[in-house]
Amino acid sequence: MSENPDTQFWFNSRTGEVEKGPQSLAQYRVGPFATEAEAARAPEVIKERAAKWAAEEAAED
Template identity: 60%
Template sequence: MSKKDWGIDDPQETYWFNTHTGQVEVGPQSLAVDRLGPFATREEAERANEIVAERAKAWADEDAAED
């Protein structure tokens, strides 16, 4: 999924959640292995773990429905 698919046009105006520090970063600042994102807003980045869990559940539900 591209940044454009997420509604993000300028990668400098993205927010990332650093899983190592637990902090939100403006623009990609840390190693990719330590980042979740990009997110369009700081608020979304602050909810990164919750958003990831919601998406994982939706994907698992989709897979279960296909079986």
């Protein structure tokens, strides 16, 4: 992945849009991602990870 934040992609959780470079406030940005397609998939990745963590916690109880 590129180290330059201006060439990376971010998902804006407030607007639901992908941004090239850090354009919005950090609290609304998810990323960075190497490609626009990866950033666009951010909401799905977040849901998948949350479900996985919830299942792991439930298994520990």
